[in-house]
Amino acid sequence: MNQLWLQRQLALTAKPRGFHLVTKEILKLLPEIDDFSAGLLHLFLLHTSASLTINENADPDVRVDMETVFNRMIPENQPLTHTVEGPDDMPAHVKSSMLGCSLSIPIGQGRLQLGTWQGIYLCEHRNQGGPRSFIATLQGTPSTS
C-alpha cells in the first residue's frame, strides 16, 4: 500500500495564559490533511511550559474552569527551588508534563476524526508565553481522488 509522509515546523500565535481552542488555527496551517485517506496527525510542541490537549469545543466556561482547576492543583505560592524565571515558571513545567506536549489524532477521508464535542486546546501556562512552535507530522495512505 502506498504511504505518504509530511513533516513541517509551524507556529501558533501568542496567546494569553489559559486554555485556548485552536482546532481552526491548526487546520488552516495544515491544508494537506485533505490528501490523506487514512492516517494520523502528530503534533509536537517544542516547548516545556505549554501543552496540547483534547477537550470540549463548545462552552467557553470549560476553558475557564480548566485554568482555575490546574492553578488550584499546582499553586504558585508553594515552596520551590527553580524560581529564577518567575513564580509562574515551575508550575508551568509541571502542567506541561501533566497534560503533555504532543497529540496524535486520526485522519480519515481527508479530515481530522475528532468527536462531535472535541477540539484541540493549546494550554498556555506562562504569563507571557509568546508564539509557540510545533512540528506537525502527517502520515497515512493518500487520497485517490
Added chain:
Amino acid sequence: MNQLWLQRQLALTAKPRGFHLVTKEILKLLPEIDDFSAGLLHLFLLHTSASLTINENADPDVRVDMETVFNRMIPENQPLTHTVEGPDDMPAHVKSSMLGCSLSIPIGQGRLQLGTWQGIYLCEHRNQGGPRSFIATLQGTPSTS
C-alpha cells in the same frame, strides 16, 4: 517495505464511573492485530469526559484507588463555572485531559506488546457515561505467515 493501514470506529460498552480494565474487550474488537508483524495500535476516544490509560492489570484494588485519588485531587465541591451538566461534569473534563483520550501501543509478531503487569484502562469519569466510541488505527508491516 510493505505497509498496512487499518482504521475503524468501535465502541466500548457502558461502564459505571471508575477505572476499568478493558484489554480483553479491545482485543476482541480488533482481531486484525494478528496481521501485523511490527507496528503500532493507536486508540482515540471520541469523548471529553472519559480517558484511556495504561496501568496494573492484576490487583483490582489499584483501580479502586485510582478512582479515589483522582476524586481527591479534583473534588466536585470546588467553585466552578461550567456546572449546568452536573457536579461530575467539569471534574470529568479535567481528568480526561490529565489522563488523555488516546494511547499508542506497540504491536510485535501479531500481539500487543504490553508489559507483564500492564493493561488498558477505560477511565469513566461521568456518573452516567454510556457507551464510549473510539477510533482504532493500526499500522505496520504485514505478517508474512
Added chain:
Amino acid sequence: MNQLWLQRQLALTAKPRGFHLVTKEILKLLPEIDDFSAGLLHLFLLHTSASLTINENADPDVRVDMETVFNRMIPENQPLTHTVEGPDDMPAHVKSSMLGCSLSIPIGQGRLQLGTWQGIYLCEHRNQGGPRSFIATLQGTPSTS
C-alpha cells in the same frame, strides 16, 4: 514512498526515585535514528510505576521540583486500599498514569526534533524501581545518503 520500520526492546539502567534526564542514554541505545529522513520515534515503557515525559533539559532544579510537586499532589500518607507493596507503590501507579508511559517524538533529517530546551525524562516513582524496559518503535522514510 519507501517506508522503514524498526522495533526493539531496550532498557534504561536503574535510577533512584525522581525525575531523570535520559535523552543521551536513549540516543546511545538507538543509533538507527540516523537512518530516517522524516519519521517518528515511539517509546513505550513496559511498567506501571514509572513514566516518560518531556521537560526542561537545562536547570537540574526543575527535576528536583517536579519530584516535590508530584509528591505533594499525590501524598503517600493518604488512606488507600492497595498498600501491600509499600506506601510508595499506589502513588507511583497514579503518577505513571498522570504522566504516561509512552512518548512519540518526531525524527527529521536523522535527528530527534526536540526543542532547544526539551529533554526526555524517565520519571522513577518507586523507591527501588530497578532497570526499566521499554519498546522503541521507529518508522519513517529512509535517509537517502
